[in-house]
Amino acid sequence: MAPSKVLTGARVVLPTGIEDDGRLVVDGTRIADTAPAGAETIDVTGHWLVPGFVDLHNHGGGGASFAGSADDVLTAVHTHRRHGTTTLVASTVTEDMGVLTKQAGLLSELAEQGEIAGIHFEGPFISPCRKGAHSEALLRHPDPAEVRKLIEAARGQAKMVTLAAELPGGIDSVRLLAEHGVIAAIGHTDATYEQTVEAIDAGATVATHLFNAMPPVGHRAPGPITALLEDERVTVELINDGVHLHPAALQLAFHHAGASRVAFITDAMDAAGSADGRYLLGPLEVEVADGVARLVEGGSIAGSTLTLDRAFRRAVTVDRLPVQDVVAALSANPARLLGLDDRVGSLEPGKDADLVLLDEDFALKGVMRRGAWVVDPQLG
Numbered sequence: 542m543a544p545s546k547v548l549t550g551a552r553v554v555l556p557t558g559i560e561d562d563g564r565l566v567v568d569g570t571r572i573a574d575t576a577p578a579g580a581e582t583i584d585v586t587g588h589w590l591v592p593g594f595v596d597l598h599n600h601g602g603g604g605a606s607f608a609g610s611a612d613d614v615l616t617a618v619h620t621h622r623r624h625g626t627t628t629l630v631a632s633t634v635t636e637d638m639g640v641l642t643k644q645a646g647l648l649s650e651l652a653e654q655g656e657i658a659g660i661h662f663e664g665p666f667i668s669p670c671r672k673g674a675h676s677e678a679l680l681r682h683p684d685p686a687e688v689r690k691l692i693e694a695a696r697g698q699a700k701m702v703t704l705a706a707e708l709p710g711g712i713d714s715v716r717l718l719a720e721h722g723v724i725a726a727i728g729h730t731d732a733t734y735e736q737t738v739e740a741i742d743a744g745a746t747v748a749t750h751l752f753n754a755m756p757p758v759g760h761r762a763p764g765p766i767t768a769l770l771e772d773e774r775v776t777v778e779l780i781n782d783g784v785h786l787h788p789a790a791l792q793l794a795f796h797h798a799g800a801s802r803v804a805f806i807t808d809a810m811d812a813a814g815s816a817d818g819r820y821l822l823g824p825l826e827v828e829v830a831d832g833v834a835r836l837v838e839g840g841s842i843a844g845s846t847l848t849l850d851r852a853f854r855r856a857v858t859v860d861r862l863p864v865q866d867v868v869a870a871l872s873a874n875p876a877r878l879l880g881l882d883d884r885v886g887s888l889e890p891g892k893d894a895d896l897v898l899l900d901e902d903f904a905l906k907g908v909m910r911r912g913a914w915v916v917d918p919q920l921g
């Protein structure tokens with residue numbers, strides 16, 4: 542068991558507010574109220590202490606993908622962990638159903654071992670009109686029987702399925718997911734406003750990377766974005782990398798949804814935390830230049846190279862969002878959505894000691910997961 546620690550002097554971001562000159566006790570793997578005898582005191586004055594980040598939507602990193610072997614999955618997980626993501630849902634891309642069910646089996650084992658927090662299936666039940674970096678030949682209508690197959694292959698670890706609910710079988714599939722406690726996420730969709738409202742009423746609760754891979758807002762065709770933003774039951778994912786969204790679009794989402802309904806995601810692919818060059822996203826080839834990933838064929842943006850520590854820094858320093866709201870979007874909101882808020886998502890006694898230490902300029906200095914340093918700030 543990790544030795545107990547008391548972190549002192551930091552600005553600690555708590556659900557109730559920011560505590561200057563705060564103190565956080567870590568007893569073993571958990572956050573505690575009081576320090577056990579013999580606990581090590583670590584002075585972290587001048588730093589921010591925030592909860593570990595929770596990524597709902599992530600395809601890989603460190604040169605490896607969640608479509609690969611168990612070693613690949615762990616490489617990607619550890620890459621993002623070093624950037625502050627202590628809870629991560631592994632996302633698949635559109636593949637043949639046989640490939641997906643096999644991958645679901647592998648990922649479910651890693652979820653059972655506590656390495657990932659479950660599986661997000663992005664595709665194959667998405668719209669060819671808004672396919673983004675998904676292989677068109679492998680897209681399918683959302684047949685509830687096939688959705689059920691994925692849920693079963695994931696052995697209780699399916700957390701989310703992104704689908705285009707306007708396609709035949711879409712609404713029934715949303716209902717099926719909701720009945721099984723799996724998040725139905727609207728994305729890669731060509732739905733109208735009305736179709737999106739119907740999907741939300743059927744149980745959809747997440748917008749997959751709002752704005753990206755869906756029709757824009759029109760004054761006579763308000764589209765899915767308007768429906769997803771206005772409904773209190775929906776949490777909207779945003780990719781805050783400065784590439785996927787104009788800063789004003791991000792502000793618009795925050796303004797309309799409010800800070801409690803936004804989740805920052807990476808939608809990262811293999812090149813996150815790695816170098817520019819050629820990569821694969823599922824079966825498709827991707828070229829990464831200056832950190833921007835695009836399909837070799839057609840040039841669509843193909844995921845991001847974002848890590849959540851960069852999303853944090855950008856949200857505070859460029860977007861000028863309040864630190865408390867950014868913490869909600871990176872930790873508390875996605876934790877709640879996943880039903881993991883009894884364990885992670887905020888710095889409260891009894892929860893896992895998952896935390897990120899940032900300097901005054903919001904650069905990452907330390908990461909702790911379940912009481913052990915992943916990135917040791919070396920402050921003694």
Ligand SMILES: [Zn+2]
Nearest residue numbers: 598632663808
């Ligand atoms: Zn994705």
